[in-house]
Amino acid sequence: MSAEAVLNEEIQPETKSKKEKFLVTTFKRLIKNKLAVIGLVIIALQLILAIAAPVIATHDPLKQALADSELPAFSEGHWLGTDNYGRDIWSRIVYGARISLSVGLLAVTLGLLGGVTLGLISGYYRRLDGIIMRLVDLLFAFPGILLAMLIIAILGTSLVNVAIAISIWSIPSCARIVRGSVLTVKKQEYIQAMRSLGASDFRIHVKHILPNCMAPIIVFATMRMATAILSTSALSFLGLGAQPPTPEWGAMIAQGQNFMWTSPHMTIVPGIAIMLIVFAFNVVGDGLRDALDPNMDLNQ
Template identity: 50%
Template sequence: MSAQMDLEQNSKVKAKKPKKESSLWGDALSRILKSKTSFIGLMIILLLIVVAVLAPVLAPYHPIDDGSIIDRYQPPSAEHWLGTDQLGRDILSRIIYGARISIKIGVIAVGIAFVVGTLLGGIAGYIGRWVDNVIMRIIDIMMAFPSILLAIAMVAILGKSLTNAMIAVGIVGVPQFARIVRSTVLSIKEKEFVESARASGVKNGRILMRHVLPNCMAPIIVQATLSVGTAILDAAGLSFLGLGAQGATPEWGVMLSDGRAALQTSPWVITFPGLAIFLVVLGFNLFGDGLRDALDPRLKQ
């Protein structure tokens, strides 16, 4: 009788399917899709990418060449959905092409901050001692200045151009990445797997690049997502001041600067570029906040 009961229990155990272990990024994706705010942010980001990729197809006019003084300051109509600017250029077309520049700014500026900040923070946290003091004191000096003021000073030194503006915005974002990476490295370098690699004779550089920094990716990716919106906003501010994109470049900050003289008579000239900046920054902030909550192990059920 007991043998029969054991057979039945064994058959029940075998019938039960083993549960699949969920990964960190799989859980994060499911939480993002369940959260309304982060899902809205993700949809805004995807819309920006689609508009940037399909700009030649979606734009009804050329953003620079298809303009006429006769059509200047035309209000929104069936022919020009968002109106025209001071040179008769279609605002909708310029906003669509401006999405490409915004993605370029976000990728390059955040990429600079990501690489430089990760390396500096990793070296400071792993080596410690006087190296840590020197690097972090430089970071503290950079953080003592307002970010936009430091970016203006750097562009004034490098010269007025969109490329220099992206470099300046990227360097200004280095301190945030460096501090996050340093604090994470300080806790990871004491883990058993790092001690084991060190005891096996693995060089410090290899330990840092192969074992320590890969385990810092979650907070770094969250910071990178949040920094894209800030980079786009700072670059637009520099262009508005005449320090970023120059001439007829269809950049949203330039459009705001060109249209401020007609704010009272033709408000649509700056309203729609301003809304584009607002939506993109909002999208990255919503998605970044949702990603931060999704990757927080304390919120994992």
């Protein structure tokens, strides 16, 4: 068989049937984890809320009705009550799900793009490894939330800038994880075979190394979503993210803290929303980590 024919067959460490079997096995392991299933249900419900917000919301989340201010939960027409401006809390929670998930997804996506790229280059090209890892160590020297606050102070307060700040904070962790996987994968015989057959580095990265590093990347992305959403809420709470009257969960908590004794639902409801979505992504991430572990069968 010619070298060109071998290249066209895309040499892989596993056959297609083995990969399909691995995916099925991973899914079965995941659904056996009750906490992970609960997390998936919560995430699915939050996605439905975010996508169908205009239909599910009962009121305009920005419309003020001072005559109905600080209504308690289960009031007529406002089953989660209203805030101090008479805005419906249920509607603001629903639209807040859209904001939190969007910012979290953007932050994780940007972080993965930077982290995966640096990790691939650092793990594959040893002459660049030292330089890239020292830059990563420099980012690690700053506490994550302080680094995000510094970036926002430079860029300005907005949800887009929050996503950029959180993504920069995510890059060093992602780069370290990907680099470790690349160092292991690039020593495999099929990678050496592709090099000897004249495959370009880009082809080896995209077709062979990256697909075999996806398991830790998927786990990292899932758990990082929880961190991104929590960080977005924290920065908005501090006034560095969403600005009034944007219905963002962290900003809602900041607004409600002055009414904790008279209208505690203004703080409790968005706090529960944050808690549930962060819990969901964390337990799903834990479930994926266990399900994607190749030694899982041996540990059982």
